[in-house]
Amino acid sequence: MSHDVHVEARSEEEYKYNRRKASQAMRNQVTVFAIMIFLTFVAFATVQAGFSAFLVVPLILLFAGVQVALQLYYFMHLSEKGTGIMQFFMYSGMIVAFTMILAFVTIIWW
């Protein structure tokens, strides 16, 4: 494990630029949060409104998928560079997860 860490001191200009970039990124995160809140509201509202299950179920599953994607790519920073290996492991987990759920809701019954 390396204890030799080379940290380049940033110049004043670079520092200010990075700070501005970070606060812009934070504003984007708040926008993402607003979208997630909105999707949650719509999901609850469609269920409460009592539409047909054939319409509501795919819709709320889609909303859940979008919310999770936003959470993973923005809140958990997977949209940044150099996250390929992390995405590989996460997607591998998701493929196993999807297969398992598919099997349990289709070919297993009581």
Next chain:
Amino acid sequence: MNLKSKFTPQSWPEHPELSTAEGKNKVVGFWIFLGGETVLFATLFATFLALKNKGPSGMEFTTQNLFELPLAFIMTMLLLTSSLTSVYAMYHMKNYNFKGMQAWLAITVLLGLGFLGLEIYEFTHYVHEGFTFSQSAFGSSFYTLVGTHGLHVVIGLAWIVLLMVRNAGRGLNLYNAPKYFIASLYWHFIDVVWVFIFTVVYLMGVIK
């Protein structure tokens, strides 16, 4: 440069959690763990979906007459908001603002505690109605799925509180920045799982 050396906001790296080999390994290793956690929760979701509303003949408990949406809605809002507050905490971590980070993490913990309190209330309410873990296959699968998520919330809260207490007098350095970062990843993952729980268990449960 030593891992524990002091920084100024200007000398603090842009990605403190990835600027040491240890930090990089921690983050990648944690994503491998999260991939495994995804599979763990998938088994519990699959079991729940297969055993939903199944039990001894004449069982009165179904998702439709058991679940109450307003409660699930408040719990969802608490956890979603706590996810944003931990994003704020990591924003301050990257700006080398230790007090700001600790304050936002404290808010995260409070929201998490609120969520946990409501979940405990919900479970005790069901148990008083007679819907227990051993009452039916439905009961077992429900409590195992939602309870495992609740356990994750407990672990996440204990983890964040421990980090805050342990590093309170120490301030930020390249040794503990990755620790804070992966604790926040864990907290986001808890919210990811909850998004599916409120959709698949609660919302799909109350649809007639």
